Amino acid sequence: xxxxxxxxxxxxxxxxxxxxxxxxxxxxxxxxxxxxxxxxxxxxxxxxxxxxxxxxxxxxxxxxxxxxxxxxxxxxxxxxxxxxxxxxxxxxxxxxxxxxxxxxxxxxxxxxxxxxxxxxxxxxxxxxxxxxxxxxxxxxxxxxxxxxxxxxxxxxxxxxxxxxxxxxxxxxxxxxxxxxxxxxxxxxxxxxxxxxxxxxxxxxxxxxxxxxxxxxxxxxxxxxxxxxxxxxxxxxxxxxxxxxxxxxxxxxxxxxxxxxxxxxxxxxxxxxxxxxxxxxxxxxxxxxxxxxxxxxxxxxxxxxxxxxxxxxxxxxxxxxxxxxxxxxxxxxxxxxxxxxxxxxxxxxxxxxxxxxxxxxxxxxxxxxxxxxxxxxxxxxxxxxx
Numbered sequence: 001x002x003x004x005x006x007x008x009x010x011x012x013x014x015x016x017x018x019x020x021x022x023x024x025x026x027x028x029x030x031x032x033x034x035x036x037x038x039x040x041x042x043x044x045x046x047x048x049x050x051x052x053x054x055x056x057x058x059x060x061x062x063x064x065x066x067x068x069x070x071x072x073x074x075x076x077x078x079x080x081x082x083x084x085x086x087x088x089x090x091x092x093x094x095x096x097x098x099x100x101x102x103x104x105x106x107x108x109x110x111x112x113x114x115x116x117x118x119x120x121x122x123x124x125x126x127x128x129x130x131x132x133x134x135x136x137x138x139x140x141x142x143x144x145x146x147x148x149x150x151x152x153x154x155x156x157x158x159x160x161x162x163x164x165x166x167x168x169x170x171x172x173x174x175x176x177x178x179x180x181x182x183x184x185x186x187x188x189x190x191x192x193x194x195x196x197x198x199x200x201x202x203x204x205x206x207x208x209x210x211x212x213x214x215x216x217x218x219x220x221x222x223x224x225x226x227x228x229x230x231x232x233x234x235x236x237x238x239x240x241x242x243x244x245x246x247x248x249x250x251x252x253x254x255x256x257x258x259x260x261x262x263x264x265x266x267x268x269x270x271x272x273x274x275x276x277x278x279x280x281x282x283x284x285x286x287x288x289x290x291x292x293x294x295x296x297x298x299x300x301x302x303x304x305x306x307x308x309x310x311x312x313x314x315x316x317x318x319x320x321x322x323x324x325x326x327x328x329x330x331x332x333x334x335x336x337x338x339x340x341x342x343x344x345x346x347x348x349x350x351x352x353x354x355x356x357x358x359x360x361x362x363x364x365x366x367x368x369x370x371x372x373x374x375x376x377x378x379x380x381x382x383x384x385x
Contacts, residue, residue: 001043001324001338006316012041014345017367022339034349034370039362042319042354043338044097044346046326047298048256049210049236049290051077052099052126053085053133065104067117070150070161071174073142073202074194075121077103083132087293092128093372094299095348095361096291098136098327098336099126102143102210116145116212118167119174122198123210125330127344130371136332141234142202144171145212146221148268168221175229178203207331208232210256214239214268223251234329236290239269242276245283254286254329257321259296260304277321278313287317288326306355318355 004022013021013031027033054064054077063080066072081101091099102123105116125137151162161167178199184190185200201207211222214237226233235241238255241248248255257277264272281287289305291298301322309318317325327337335344345368352359364372 001320002340012339014368017345019339019341019343019345021341036349040350040352040354042348043323044336044348044366045095045301045322046098046337047096047291047301048100048288048326048329049102050099050293050298051102052091052293052298053081053088055294065120070118071170072121073119073198075103076124077101077121078124088128088133091298092364093361095364096298096301097128097346097366099128099298100140100330101126104143105149116149118150118170119144125332129366139201139207140330141207141210142198143210146218147214171225175199202231203229205232208234210234210236212236216240216243219244223253240271242273242279245280245285249284255280256288256290256329258290258304259292261307274307274311277308278311281313281317286325286329287321288329289321302355303357306357309355
C-alpha cells in the first residue's frame with residue numbers, strides 16, 4: 001500500500017518493531033526468517049470506526065453511551081474500554097492491528113434500535129495488542145450525530161431534540177459558546193470548562209469532527225457546518241453518499257463508510273448499496289471501510305472490502321480502504337497502513353487473496369511481534385470468532 005504498489009517475491013526486513021527495508025536484497029546474517037513463500041503479506045488492517053472493547057454483553061454499550069446529556073464532547077471512549085475484552089483478541093487474530101475507538105451508540109435486539117446523542121464524546125486510536133492495547137492518539141476527534149438516531153434516543157422521554165433543526169441549533173450554540181470561551185481564555189478571564197475546552201480543540205483543528213450521517217440531507221448539514229466553523233470533518237457511515245459522490249469529492253471530505261453488509265432497515269439505510277464505496281472512490285473521495293463493531297465483527301473488514309470490490313470498487317482501492325486510507329483518515333498514516341521503511345511492523349499473512357472469503361489468516365505481527373500464529377494456536381478450541 002506504499003508508493004511501490006504490489007510486490008512479488010519481496011522481503012520485509014523488520015528490526016526493533018519497525019519495517020527497515022522492503023524489496024529484494026541480501027538478508028543480514030543472523031536474521032530470524034519467517035518463510036511466507038506462496039502466501040500473501042499485507043499491512044495490518046485499520047478499522048476507522050469501532051466500539052471494540054466497549055461491549056461486554058451483546059450489542060449494548062452501557063459504559064460508552066451517556067444518555068443523560070445530549071452534549072458531552074469532554075467524555076472519552078477510553079474511559080469505557082475493557083482492555084482485556086475478548087473482542088480485542090478476536091479482532092487482532094483477524095488482522096486488525098489498529099482501531100479507532102468511538103463513544104456511542106448503544107444498540108439492542110428486539111426490535112433492533114440504535115440510539116445516539118448529538119455529541120457523544122471523544123474518540124481515540126488504539127494499537128490492538130496481544131495482552132493490552134496501546135494508545136496511539138488519545139484525542140482523535142469529537143463524534144457528532146445528525147439525523148434520525150439522535151431524535152430516536154429521546155423519543156420515549158419526550159425530551160430535546162426531536163427535529164434536525166434543534167440538533168443543528170444545539171451544535172452551533174455549543175460551538176459558538178466555545179469560540180467565546182476561547183476569546184475569554186486568551187484574556188485570562190475564563191473559568192475552566194471541560195466541554196468548551198474539548199470543543200476548542202475542534203475549532204483549532206487539533207482533531208476533526210467525526211459526524212455520523214447516513215442520509216444526503218445530513219451529509220449536506222455536516223459539510224455546511226464544516227465550512228461555517230472552519231473545522232476538519234470526517235463523514236461516518238455515509239449510507240447515501242453515493243447519491244452525491246461528486247459533491248463530497250469536490251469538497252474534499254474523507255468518508256468512513258459502512259458497515260456495508262446490512263439490512264435496509266428504517267429511513268437511514270433505505271438507500272444502502274454495496275456499490276456505494278466504489279462509487280465514492282471512483283469519484284475521488286478518500287474512502288475507509290468500517291466495521292462499526294459490534295454491529296459487525298471487525299475481523300470481517302477484509303470480507304467487506306472484497307464485497308465492495310465485487311460491486312465495482314477497484315481492487316487496490318478496496319485494500320487501501322482498510323489499510324492506508326483508513327490510517328490517513330485517522331491521522332496515523334506516518335506509522336501504519338502500509339509496509340514502508342520506518343513504519344510500524346504490523347503485518348498480516350494470508351494463505352490466499354486477503355479480500356477473499358475462503359482465505360485464512362496464517363499469522364499476524366504487531367510492532368514486529370508475532371501476536372497470532374495459526375500453526376501454533378491451541379488445537380481443539382475451534383474458531384472463537
